Amino acid sequence: MKKIFSLALLSVIIGCLSVNAQPRPADLTIKKGLTDAQLLTLVQKQTFHYFWDGAEPLSGLARERYHADGVYEQNDKDVIATGAAGFGFGAIVVGMQRGFITRKQGVERLTRQISFLEKAERFHGVWPHWMYNTGKVKPFGRNDDGGDLVETAYLAQGMLCVRQYLNKNNKTEKALAARIDKLWKGIEWDWYRNGGKDVLYWHWSPNIGWKMNFAVTGFNECMIMYIMAAASPTHTIPASVYHNGWARGGAIDTLVKPYGYDIRLKHNGAPGSVGSLFWAQYSYLGLNPKGLVDKYADYWQENRNNTLVNRAYCIDNPKKFKGYGEDNWGLTASYSVKGYAGHSPQEDLGVITPTAALSSYCYTPKESMKVIRHLYEDLGNKVWGQYGFYDAFSETDNWYPKRYLGIDQGPIVIMIENGRTGLLWNLFMSSPEVKAGLKKLGFKSPYLKK
Template identity: 70%
Template structure:
């Protein structure tokens, strides 16, 4: 009888929720339940975890308390763009009410309207005072890439509220004004046929960073071509970004064809954020120009990462069908842009999770492994932590805003296409894509 009682007790306990750390981890959720839970928990980074004065996204947040985090209230412009998109997901998923979402977004936009701008572009980092926090010695002015990530999100917010009540319409108009004030043409550095990443009123163009492809910055050229007030001619895209065709390559890895030279490398692929940041709003389904079919390109990019983890040529612990994906994230020593050609034994959950539209089955396996097997080693108050290494037995309890946002957004795009539909409904975006020679789904 004693043996039977213990067996029954174990059976009951195994069917209950498991308490791990400060979170309850449920076993055997359906795919839909698990996706929603991951989105909701990750959304907390941009809601409860937001910088309190602006309501915008922190650059990072450390839960491990290993050392005092003296930059936890620094606002990240690009991550804030991902954050405002996440609020729209939260409204639609009923994590918050429409009114709650509107109030936070109004707070965000009011802050951005008063914050430092440089020919309409925000800096990479912003203090809660609204003043620029230099990202580096020569980077104390406008950052056109981060601004483009932010405007991608704000355009989605504008489209979401433009036909709403009077307050919502006013917010849409306020965003429209900010959008029209970004002087993309200025960032051609005196009319050159390329866009420059940075400009400073103190040191001008000293950063000297013309942005050419292929990397995460496609959205900057799309936004510049779409601008109704400070647009660029098509040759800036074709001669600058696409390097007069030099952007192209033609090779296969693990049988997956690649047409775009990643950062000029003709026979390799980069970190997976390149297949994500520009496509949070820009829909890669059906998106083609003379250089690539972007759906095929991004899907193959993700599959190469997956197959690389299966092969695991460096024999790191834990790699496989349910633990894969390499991108820019925390690393065992600092920060690194992980990829198959820069494999340090570190897995970054955002890489596979934000690839969900491209690789739904492979990404789902990863989500289940993280949630059900690794549990509180990788799961905390704001969703999955930024990175881990089973080889190094390294599980830091830290978050980066620019990695958390794509998880929520790309899972939603894979489920409903919400942000893709909003962004692609923008008439200016369609005009810009037409100008550059794209075909796309409206």
């Protein structure tokens, strides 16, 4: 019995060691003359490793951040980020599909991740924003020590992509898909209506209840939360929650034309213009905006125009920051010269965030490719490291921090893949619950005809 226990323990230890606490040795030599396809694959593969050997060692899930310079302002080097973990699910699917890892390796890692999530703290089925590697919640703020419905929506989006990718004819993969299904069905989206209101609330805590009082209305990065809630087969919401809450009874509708591009959705906090580019990305890692239309917008056109406005603003460069142009654009939430900022045309601090243009590849392939090539070939190791492009930089301030954020790295791998093959879009949209949820909310999509 002792021998069996020792072998089992050794197996766990070896499994944990396979997720390196230190970055893998990486060839950081800049290779000029790569084709577009070669460069895209290189960027995807290098960035994928943030979620593979850069993951938190015990859970195998995505860290909130990784600083190659070794300097952390908070004691959070090994803190797990729920949203980034969801993005990591998609990144691992891409890794298996493109041969960055074997399918067996991918399934083993996914199994470890799901095992962790099964035991981690949940609040009416909802995970917190941050977790320690014990599975206990790490408060995101003084009044944010419970469930985070938005981050959980990102996690669930990734889990459904994995579930759909797994082979139902393989016993191991089928069993894993069933475990994912159980976690998905355990998320109590309806609880987060705060007593049956016609809107979803971002946070709930057993300690302070609804004190955060954050009713989520659109338009911003949170649309996927309403889609997932409507799609739930066990804890669904009526369509009125979407239309009266998210769409604010129709008040989400607008028509402005920054730089000549139609914007039909009123962006929260950005009247008359557009917000950060992650608003056009996080909800659409699985949710395919191509042909996705409801009575408020055509989401492909809306997201593409949002991206083109962001690009046009950087080319216009009204504040005359150094480096901005056709090959160097992209404003989104990220590290900033002084802390963290939600960079946008309304909050332009001279900081370019690579994920902004790179994760827009599916919307603007030619325009984004110019940025990718410029960053890699011209700025090179100033902005390129062992896990792909660093989070942000400013040529104006000569600021090139060697730091990564998981929630910024994930969309790079996924949205480039969606632009190339539609992989994650096709997986997510194949979910029967997603189709049912979209129909309930009045959406049209090519997938609803299949």
